[in-house]
Amino acid sequence: MGRVTERRRVIRVRDGQISRRPDTLVAEEPLEIRLNGxxxxxxxxxxxxxxxxxxxxxxxxxxxxxxxxxxxxxxxxGATYGDASGADEAEHGTGGNTYNIVDVVTAPDVRLPDITLERNVYTTSSCGLCGKASLDAVRTTARFPIDDTAGGAPPVRLEPSLLAALPDRLRAAQRVFDRTGGLHAAALFTPEGELLDVREDVGRHNAVDKLVGRALQSGRLPLARTILLVSGRASFELAQKAVMAGIPVLAAVSAPSSLAVDLAEESGLTLVGFLRGSSMNVYAGEQRIALRAAAAQG
Structure with a gap:
């Protein structure tokens, strides 16, 4: 059974005092993803x-x-738990995950992108996929345009004060982080700041995949009127994941990469970095942020 945390004995040094005690660590295990076997x-x-x-x-x-x-x-x-909905997995937890291998079987009419057919890669918890697809590949495989006005909805327009409040709401929802201090988190919020879902993982890219996967399983893609908040930096890969899920706003508590900004500018994604306290940097998609109102208040 895969466990979220594990216990290890440590030597603790505090103010010159030495003690031995158990410590709670976040679990890290490999998962092989297979596609149609x-x-x-x-x-x-x-x-x-x-x-x-x-x-x-x-x-x-x-x-x-x-x-x-x-x-x-x-x-x-031979360990099968649940169907594509994920309902049985939620019921059983990870009790059947002895082999750390999952096979995703697509519907017969699903056409696989060429780039996927050529991929067989190893990812780490820190960097995600190495040698990731270029901007050209995102253009050819993106299914959802960044459109927050679908169905006649008003455009998403966010007050900076609302964005500033989200990191604390994310932190309050990180249950495993409180025990380990070793997990990244990703959360989805409504434009009104309501928390929709939060996932934790030793890899920030995995946390986002878990959010997006749960949305797909429940029929909620594209995530057209949501804010994706990540606890680390905004890499190109995380910007790509937001674009591929149709998310219009990506906010990060740390810095974005240059390629993430390039992708955001090209795709129409709003990208916010260094979201700390009342401060933030808006790198792309400023039309969704009420900057003039914030300046007037300042």
């Missing part, structure tokens, strides 16, 4: 929400766009 990727992750992680990963790869694209997700080596 073919090995596709291995990621280092925190066990839990494995079906959602695999589904979200395949959304970012341009393979899946809706729950109808899924025929099944199962643990390999």
């Amino acid at each position: 073919k090995p596709l990727a291995i990621t280092m992750r925190t066990p839990g929400d494995d079906f959602a992680l695999a589904a979200g990963f395949l959304v970012s790869e341009g393979v899946l766009a809706s729950a109808d694209d899924l025929q099944n997700i199962l643990y390999c080596a």
Whole structure:
């Protein structure tokens, strides 16, 4: 059974005093993701929400766009828990995940992008996919335009004060972080600041995949009127995952990369970095942030 945390003995030094005590660490284990029986990727992750992680990963790869694209997700080596909805996995936790291998079976009419067919990669908890797809690949595989006015909805327009309040709301929802201090988190919020979902993982890219995968399983893609908040930096890969899920706003408590900004500018994604206290940097998509109102108040 995969566990979210594990216990290890440590030597603790505090103010010159030495003691031996157990410590709680976040668990890190490999997960192999197979696509229609073919090995596709291995990621280092925190066990839990494995079906959602695999589904979200395949959304970012341009393979899946809706729950109808899924025929099944199962643990390999004869351990099968649940169908594409993930309902049984939620009931059983990760009790059947002995082999750390999941196979995603797509519906018969799903066409696989060429870039996915050529991929067989190893990812780490820190950097995600190495040698990631270029901007050209995102253009060819993106299923959802960044459109926060679908169905006649008013454009998303966020007060800086609302964005500033989100990191504290995310931190308050990080249950495992309180015990380990070693997890990244990703959360989805409404434009009004309501927390929709939060996932934790030793890899920040895995946390986002778990969010997006759960949305796909429940038929909520594209995530057209949401804010994605991540606890670390905004890499190109995280910006890509937001774009592929149709998320209009990505906010990070740390810095973005230059390629993440390039992707945000090209795709119409609003990208906010260094979201700390009342301060933030808006790198792209400023039309969704009420900057003039904030300046007037200042």
